[in-house]
Amino acid sequence: MLAMLRCLLVDFNSYFASVEQQARPELRGRPVGVVPMMADTTCCIAASYEAKAFGVKTGTQVAEARRLCPGMVFVEARHALYVEFHHRAIAAVDRVAPVEQVLSIDEMACGLPMGWSSRERATQLALRIKAALREELGECLRVSVGIAPNVFLAKQASNLQKPDGLVVLDEADLPGPLLGMKLDGLTGIARAMLARLQAHGIGTVEQLWRARREQLRTVWGGVAGEDFFDMLHGRTVERVAGPRRSLSHSHVLPPAQRNRDDACGVLDRLTQKAAMRLRREGLVAGAMAVGLRFAVRGQRLRWENAARLPHTQDTQTLLHTLGTLWAALPRHSPAPLKVGVVLYDLLPLAQASGNLFDDDTRRSGLWQAVDAINLRYGKHTVYCGSAHRARDAAPMRIAFNHIPDLGTEA
Numbered sequence: 001m002l003a004m005l006r007c008l009l010v011d012f013n014s015y016f017a018s019v020e021q022q023a024r025p026e027l028r029g030r031p032v033g034v035v036p037m038m039a040d041t042t043c044c045i046a047a048s049y050e051a052k053a054f055g056v057k058t059g060t061q062v063a064e065a066r067r068l069c070p071g072m073v074f075v076e077a078r079h080a081l082y083v084e085f086h087h088r089a090i091a092a093v094d095r096v097a098p099v100e101q102v103l104s105i106d107e108m109a110c111g112l113p114m115g116w117s118s119r120e121r122a123t124q125l126a127l128r129i130k131a132a133l134r135e136e137l138g139e140c141l142r143v144s145v146g147i148a149p150n151v152f153l154a155k156q157a158s159n160l161q162k163p164d165g166l167v168v169l170d171e172a173d174l175p176g177p178l179l180g181m182k183l184d185g186l187t188g189i190a191r192a193m194l195a196r197l198q199a200h201g202i203g204t205v206e207q208l209w210r211a212r213r214e215q216l217r218t219v220w221g222g223v224a225g226e227d228f229f230d231m232l233h234g235r236t237v238e239r240v241a242g243p244r245r246s247l248s249h250s251h252v253l254p255p256a257q258r259n260r261d262d263a264c265g266v267l268d269r270l271t272q273k274a275a276m277r278l279r280r281e282g283l284v285a286g287a288m289a290v291g292l293r294f295a296v297r298g299q300r301l302r303w304e305n306a307a308r309l310p311h312t313q314d315t316q317t318l319l320h321t322l323g324t325l326w327a328a329l330p331r332h333s334p335a336p337l338k339v340g341v342v343l344y345d346l347l348p349l350a351q352a353s354g355n356l357f358d359d360d361t362r363r364s365g366l367w368q369a370v371d372a373i374n375l376r377y378g379k380h381t382v383y384c385g386s387a388h389r390a391r392d393a394a395p396m397r398i399a400f401n402h403i404p405d406l407g408t409e410a
Contacts, residue, residue: 005117005170006236008110008126009146009154010093010133013163015106016046019085020075022140031056031072033065037254038076040066045077049163085137092136096129101151109151119168122147126166152231155187171234175209183208188228193220208232243346244283249274250291250340258295263336264326268386270341271315271322278313278343279368284352286311286345288318290325295337303329311345311352314363315370318343319386 012018016034021027031051033044040063047056047065054069065072086105093099097110116125126145133141144165146157157169160177169177178186183205184194200219202208209232216225227237249270253263267290278285289306305325309317322341370382 004149005119005122005147005168006112006149007147007151007154008097008112008122008129009103009148009151009158010089010108010110010129011144011146011155011158012089012106013142013144014046014048014052015141016077016082017048017051018140018142019082020078021048022085022138023081024075027073027075028140031069033060033062033072033074034077035062035074036077036252038074039255041255042252044074085141088136089133089141092132093129096132097125103151103155107155109154112147119147119170123166123168130164130166149234150231150236152187153234156181159185174234175205178205178209181205186232196220243348244281245346246342246344247274247277247281247283247285247346248340248342250338252338253336258335258337260329260333260336263292263339265386267322267326267339267341268319268384270339271318272384274341274343275313275315275318276374278346282349283346284311284313284349285309285318285343286347287343288321288325289342289344290322291340291342292329292333292336293338294334296334301334303333305329308345311347313349315384316363319384 017032020032020034021030027048029050030048031054032048033051033056034046035042035044041061043059043061044051044056044065046058047060051065051069051072054072056065056068056072060068062074065074082105090099090102090108093108093110097113097116099108100111101109103109110129112122112125116122126147129145130143133143142164144158144162144167146154146159146165146167146169148154148157148169149171153169153174156178157167158165159181160167160169167177183189183197183203184191186205186208189197196219197203197208200215202211202219211219211229213226213229216229217223219225220228230237251266251270253266257263257266287306287308289304291302291304294301294303305328307321307325309321312318373382
């Protein structure tokens with residue numbers, strides 16, 4: 001019996017660059033690179049299809065992009081704008097088909113409603129979604145739609161035809177359309193997993209398809225291999241997501257801030273932002289780590305330091321811990337390129353035991369008031385003075401699987 005078509009996946013093409021072209025008509029039809037800052041030493045975090053035609057892609061350094069495409073236009077990323085378009089996109093899609101999963105800033109998966117699981121009707125639904133997005137967001141926001149028995153195969157289907165594609169992939173089609181893909185073109189197979197597959201004699205998608213379920217369990221080292229087998233063969237895998245284990249923020253410093261004092265100020269700003277996220281999500285952290293990557297050409301020099309602390313969401317406690325960790329940084333370190341802070345050993349606030357000798361509880365009302373003011377009147381309305389030097393640094397960034405909250409992460 002053939003697996004029923006259950007999932008429709010919407011994948012925006014060159015999302016950041018397309019939003020910029022929609023918002024700025026003068027960029028339409030031109031090669032555009034979106035960068036985190038205006039500096040030749042950084043790299044493109046997105047490229048328009050006009051730029052991709054010259055070989056520019058995500059990760060291409062600005063200097064190399066200029067060489068490949070002399071007429072390229074670079075724009076500094078506006079993450080708040082991308083989040084705004086993202087929420088408008090979800091609303092537009094959800095009016096046509098129920099959005100069941102938001103996979104990333106530019107991907108969402110819909111369940112096919114009852115009566116819409118045939119190839120013909122699912123295709124009609126996809127065309128309606130494309131039309132709704134064009135009407136709501138504009139002509140530059142093109143999407144590739146994949147339709148399949150599960151999210152994994154729908155994602156592969158969306159990758160088979162770009163830009164503006166529409167591919168249906170049901171069990172009767174398999175594995176044919178996948179055989180032209182490279183192994184690391186499949187979602188979930190990065191460099192390390194590719195090496196493990198090759199070590200087990202699996203070097204092509206066809207060999208992966210023919211591998212036994214037990215063999216993939218051995219390759220993956222556990223049940224994840226069985227899940228991958230099931231997803232590849234059109235089955236639905238449902239596992240309860242575990243609790244959040246960590247919360248992090250990082251920032252690549254612009255050239256003018258690649259010094260010790262500015263790096264410390266940016267870390268302070270990131271710590272205050274992370275503390276606000278803890279409170280917003282009802283969590284406390286039991287450990288904290290800070291890290292630096294240094295700007296040394298040809299070398300990947302790093303420094304890290306970490307400490308345990310009583311479970312807290314108190315900004316002052318976290319800033320005190322930051323100061324202790326930072327004090328261990330060698331005085332003659334190279335110029336910092338990137339800074340980051342990670343809060344981990346997270347627990348729900350209700351599960352944390354209080355400390356009789358700590359002021360965290362008495363200060364909780366203060367931080368709730370600070371958060372409320374900043375949410376209402378905008379970031380930096382009230383903040384700890386230690387971050388004054390970096391109050392405009394470390395703007396919001398969009399991670400692969402995390403959509404920032406405009407209220408707490410702007």
